[in-house]
Amino acid sequence: MTMKLRIGYVPLTDAALLHVAKAQGFAAARGLELDLVRETSWANIRDRLALGHFDAAHMLAPAAIASSIGVGQMQTQLVAPVALGLNGNAITVSRALFDSLQRSAEGDLADPRVTAKALAGIARKRKEKGEAALTFGHVFPFSSHHYQLRLWMRAGGLDPENDVRLIVTPPPFMVETLREGHVDGFCVGAPWNSLAVAAGVGTILHSGTAIVRNCPEKVLAFRAEWVLERPAEASALAHAIGEASQWASEPSNRTALVVLLASVSEPGVSAETIDQILESQPPEHQAPPRVSAATATGLRLDPAAIAAHRSHALWLFAQMAAAGQVAYSQVLAATAAAVYQPILGPAIAGPIDAPLVFDGPEFTPDDLPSYLKAMGIAPRG
Amino acid sequence: MDRDLRIAVIDKNPLRAAILEEGLREAGHSGVVRIDDTADLLDRIRVIDPDVILIDLESPSRDVLEQMFQVSRTVARPVAMFIDRSDAAMIDAAVDAGVSAYIVDGLRKDRVKPILDMTISRFNAFARLKDELERTKSQLEDRKAIDRAKMLVMRAKAISEEQAYALMRKTAMNENKKIADIARSIITAAELLR
Numbered sequence: 001m002t003m004k005l006r007i008g009y010v011p012l013t014d015a016a017l018l019h020v021a022k023a024q025g026f027a028a029a030r031g032l033e034l035d036l037v038r039e040t041s042w043a044n045i046r047d048r049l050a051l052g053h054f055d056a057a058h059m060l061a062p063a064a065i066a067s068s069i070g071v072g073q074m075q076t077q078l079v080a081p082v083a084l085g086l087n088g089n090a091i092t093v094s095r096a097l098f099d100s101l102q103r104s105a106e107g108d109l110a111d112p113r114v115t116a117k118a119l120a121g122i123a124r125k126r127k128e129k130g131e132a133a134l135t136f137g138h139v140f141p142f143s144s145h146h147y148q149l150r151l152w153m154r155a156g157g158l159d160p161e162n163d164v165r166l167i168v169t170p171p172p173f174m175v176e177t178l179r180e181g182h183v184d185g186f187c188v189g190a191p192w193n194s195l196a197v198a199a200g201v202g203t204i205l206h207s208g209t210a211i212v213r214n215c216p217e218k219v220l221a222f223r224a225e226w227v228l229e230r231p232a233e234a235s236a237l238a239h240a241i242g243e244a245s246q247w248a249s250e251p252s253n254r255t256a257l258v259v260l261l262a263s264v265s266e267p268g269v270s271a272e273t274i275d276q277i278l279e280s281q282p283p284e285h286q287a288p289p290r291v292s293a294a295t296a297t298g299l300r301l302d303p304a305a306i307a308a309h310r311s312h313a314l315w316l317f318a319q320m321a322a323a324g325q326v327a328y329s330q331v332l333a334a335t336a337a338a339v340y341q342p343i344l345g346p347a348i349a350g351p352i353d354a355p356l357v358f359d360g361p362e363f364t365p366d367d368l369p370s371y372l373k374a375m376g377i378a379p380r381g
Numbered sequence: 382m383d384r385d386l387r388i389a390v391i392d393k394n395p396l397r398a399a400i401l402e403e404g405l406r407e408a409g410h411s412g413v414v415r416i417d418d419t420a421d422l423l424d425r426i427r428v429i430d431p432d433v434i435l436i437d438l439e440s441p442s443r444d445v446l447e448q449m450f451q452v453s454r455t456v457a458r459p460v461a462m463f464i465d466r467s468d469a470a471m472i473d474a475a476v477d478a479g480v481s482a483y484i485v486d487g488l489r490k491d492r493v494k495p496i497l498d499m500t501i502s503r504f505n506a507f508a509r510l511k512d513e514l515e516r517t518k519s520q521l522e523d524r525k526a527i528d529r530a531k532m533l534v535m536r537a538k539a540i541s542e543e544q545a546y547a548l549m550r551k552t553a554m555n556e557n558k559k560i561a562d563i564a565r566s567i568i569t570a571a572e573l574l575r
Contacts, residue, residue: 041443047481051473073447074472141448167423168448170441182421 003233004033008045009058011038011266012171013190013277014085014218016301018058019264020244020257021237030236041170042140043073049221050076056237058084059221062142062316065336068224069317071326072142079227080219081238081344082306086353087215088277088299089145089208090193091152093185094178097122097134098203112206112358116156123163137169137177137186145187147319148211154375155359161324172266175199189217190277190299191269198273209298214305214353216312219340227344235344241306242346249302254278307348308340311365315355318368322375333368386488387412388496389431391422391440397507401435404503408495418442423449433493434483435500438476446483471497478504523561530564533571 005027009015021027022034039045042060046067049057064078093101100122107114123134138145150160160166169177171192177183179201186196187208196202208215220241227234248257258278262271277299317336321328342348355363361374388410392398398415405413416425418440426434426449436443471494475481478501484493527549534545549567553560 040439040441043443043447043481044438044476047472047476051469051476053476140444168445170444172441173419177421 002028002031002033004035005055005233005237006035006037006053007056007058008037008039008048008054010040010042010045011264012058012088012218013261013265013274014088014299014301015058015264016248016257016261017084017241017244017306018220019260020248021240023260024244024247026240026243026247027237030240032233032237032240042143047074049078049223050074052223052226055226056220056222056234058218060140060143061216061219061312062144062147062320063140064219064221065313065316065339066142066320066325068339069326069332069335071320077224078221078339079224079234079341079344080221080308080339081227081234081341082220082241082346083216083308083312084218084220084241084301084306086217086298086300086305087207087209087213088189088217089148089187089215090190090204091149091185091187091206091208091211092174092178092193092196092202093205094181094183094202097184098205101205109205110210112152112210113155115205116152116154116158116359118156119153120156120158120163123158127163133163133165134185135165135167135183137167137174137183137188139171139188140168141325142320144208144212144215144217144316144319145189147316147323148208148215149187150319150323151357151360152206152211175201178202191265191273194273194277195268207298211358213298213356213358215355216316219308221339227341231344238345242303242348245301245303245306303346303348304350304353306345307352308342308345309352309354310337310340310342311352311354313337313340314365314368315363318363318371318375321368321372322377324377328368328372328377385412386410386433386492386496387414387429387431389413389426389429389434390415390436391418391434391442392437393418393440394437394507397437397504400507401500401503404499405496408499410496432485432488433496435496436481436483438479438481443481449483474501479508480504523559523564526561526564526568530567533567537571 007018009018018036022036027034037054042063045057045059046063048054049059050067061083064080066072067074067076068078101115101118102109104121105114105118109115126134136149138149140146146166149166153160153164158164169183169186171188174186174188174192175196178186178196193204197204220238222234247253258271258275261274265274313336314333317333320326326332361371364371388405390398390401390413402413402415414429416422419425422442422445434446436446475497480500482497482500530549531542531545534548535542549563550560553563
């Protein structure tokens with residue numbers, strides 16, 4: 001008996017493992033027929049998953065947590081047996097901002113501490129002159145892209161609420177908004193940074209991994225209710241993703257992976273671009289000055305990268321609290337952690353790849369209040 | 382207090398947006414503004430300061446609207462989605478129709494419901510219209526392909542029109558295909574052999 005699953009996804013490189021699970025027959029071998037449905041917004045993914053139009057979805061991990069702890073719209077308890085990868089984002093800035101940073105930076109531009117300080121100086125000067133605040137785009141209020149921008153700016157002493165504007169910009173509009181000066185930079189996932197560079201409107205300043213190593217990204221999310229009714233199917237899909245991850249990290253499958261991803265990508269995304277993203281090399285059109293291997297996206301699809309570690313969920317929850325989106329409580333933290341249900345996924349050996357921020361206090365999953373205090377967040381209530 | 386509601390419609394399909402706009406005007410809402418799905422959406426919305434925002438679900442700008450719930454300082458008044466968990470059936474109907482609504486907090490539910498009902502019905506009507514147009518178009522194209530293939534078969538085999546059609550129908554039945562598909566294969570083959 002084959003069961004048909006409708007799965008929503010956003011056409012990004014990190015939806016890869018869903019495509020592999022389908023195309024390479026890993027899902028079919030476990031009795032699942034995958035109907036992958038392309039979506040245009042994270043809000044649609046969330047709503048259609050909550051409403052039961054989708055059985056599962058490629059979802060921003062923080063958005064899955066937000067839904068489950070009752071922050072934002074369409075509150076529904078979700079469950080993620082596996083992640084769909086780690087890393088993949090980058091911070092791209094306009095040519096003009098890159099030039100200003102280059103002029104005012106004291107030190108190596110590859111060092112996010114140096115650029116954050118320089119950025120703070122530029123933002124302050126703008127304020128003094130009464131000019132419009134520097135504006136940065138990200139993809140969703142509950143996204144690691146948003147938190148990576150905040151962590152970067154924090155290192156320069158910038159207040160993301162008052163010194164800059166952080167706005168959601170749909171990835172398909174990022175290149176256009178950068179060209180027209182609606183934003184001065186953005187943090188977005190692959191392949192969009194590469195496209196901005198190819199269009200000649202931006203320079204990749206930092207890879208996401210320069211800000212946060214092992215940054216949690218997307219998860220395979222189900223409604224908790226659905227998983228309770230069909231635990232075997234949820235687990236089967238999670239295991240198929242595990243097999244897809246093994247297949248995708250096999251070097252001999254690289255060409256097949258690139259061809260597959262090119263066939264399901266947005267128009268204008270070439271196989272070469274995808275190959276570079278997977279290779280974690282800076283794109284060919286990258287502006288020459290000093291941007292090196294540090295700009296690699298670091299997108300990881302390997303088996304260790306799909307483990308749904310609870311410490312990852314707690315780290316994301318802490319970033320939500322640090323961004324003022326939620327007030328910390330023990331109950332909410334436990335609810336956030338419970339979104340990740342690795343027990344339903346494949347067994348993944350090896351040490352936990354904990355998220356590691358380039359600056360700021362050390363993350364202590366067992367003691368969130370201390371971490372938040374060190375981040376300058378006063379306990380509420 | 383009971384001033385005209387300002388309704389912003391974000392829809393990149395001009396025909397559907399016009400159909401919706403017309404419906405809203407007929408229902409007495411004159412303050413309807415259509416916004417393009419553009420890069421500076423937040424600024425546009427701030428200027429229009431709408432009470433209700435209706436957005437096509439195919440628009441990636443939905444995620445921009447989501448942010449307005451998080452950062453209320455970007456708009457004059459805090460915004461909240463009218464349809465909450467208690468209105469699951471209505472959310473379902475809206476998403477099925479391909480539309481979502483964002484409503485300024487504090488707006489009376491009884492004022493919003495008819496607007497949303499109207500939007501859903503117009504979106505559904507548009508979807509039916511589109512289906513029908515597409516069906517008509519494909520029927521027309523099928524007809525044309527069958528006629529052309531028939532001519533090719535008549536010429537190639539020196540048979541009558543009825544015989545050519547009967548042959549194509551028999552082939553379609555044998556291969557479990559539509560006669561239009563068989564016709565297209567014949568046309569393709571003829572082009573290759575030319």
